Amino acid sequence: MKPVTEPLPAALLADLARYDTPTICNAMEVVAPERRLTGFTSKPFVCPFPDLPPMVGYARTATIRSTSASSLSPADARAQRLAYYEYAGTGPGPRISVIQDLDGANIGFGAFWGEVNSSVHKALGCLGVVTDGSIRDIPQWAPGFQALAGMLNPSHAYVHLDGFGDDVCVHGMTVRSNDLIHADQHGAIVIPANLAAKLPEAAELCARREEPILGIARSPDFSLEKLKEALARSAEIH
Structure with a gap:
């Protein structure tokens, strides 16, 4: 699967x-159907803002560590952070930050995300973050900026960027830079560029197939016989 190299229409x-x-x-x-077992989040996470609408954007990937200090000098660390911000704020938009924590058994030990980074990334044109690391500052979080995170944690510890722009795996979902991501309170999925335009029609088909089943399930006249009939009608919808 190739990530998006040319922006898809904004209307799509x-x-x-x-x-x-x-x-x-x-x-x-x-x-x-061959993608039933891949391409989406499959591990537990927290979403402090479940009422926010779905977000669709291009992945900006990075990795972090927090249980040991960065080996870079302060000047080099600042330069790396600025280079990452430039990466996060350029390219096809809107964008979604996807950050993997590399601390293994201590994943989430220090929070990269809080009031400052949520505000900075929102200003850079990102819609939200998907990370297996921790987040904090929930009351001060940038309004409207979505978060799917591994946990809440109060401290930075030694959190620092390890790298950016490479492939990451977050909550069981492998993501490459520029992949198209769809995410909401339920989780996230990578959308292959060549399939994106087919999904709205397929979503409507799924809704039509569910309609007769939901209709009888929610009816005061529900019966097993009527459910069988509804299932048969659903199977005939193409």
């Missing part, structure tokens, strides 16, 4: 954002 991204992430996963099962 807006169309994809009309659906929640489980619906996009359902649609992916229709257009690419």
Whole structure:
């Protein structure tokens, strides 16, 4: 699967954002059934802002560590941070930060994300972050900036960038720089560029298939016989 190299139409991204992430996963099962076991988050996480709408954007990847100090000099560390911010704030947009914590058994020991980085990344054009590391400063967090994180944690510890722009694996989802990501309170999924335009139609198909089942399940006249009939009608919808 190749990541997005040319920006997709903004109207398509807006169309994809009309659906929640489980619906996009359902649609992916229709257009690419071979991807049923890959490409989406599959590990526990916390989402402090479940009421925010789905976000769709291009991945900006990075890795962090926090249980030991950076080996870079202060000047080199500042230069690395500025280079990362330039990377996070350029390229196809909107963007989503995807950051892997490399601290192994101590993952999440120090928080890279809080009031400052959420505000900076929002200003850089990012919609949110997907990270297996920790976050903090929830009351001071940048408004409207989504977060799918491994945990909450009060301290920075020695948190620092390890690198950026490389492949990462977060919550069981492997992501490359510029991959198209769809995410909400349920999790995230990588959308292959060649499948993105097919997903809205597939999502509507899934909804039509669910309609007769939900109709009888929510009806005061529900019966097993009517459920069987609804399942049969659903199977005939193509």
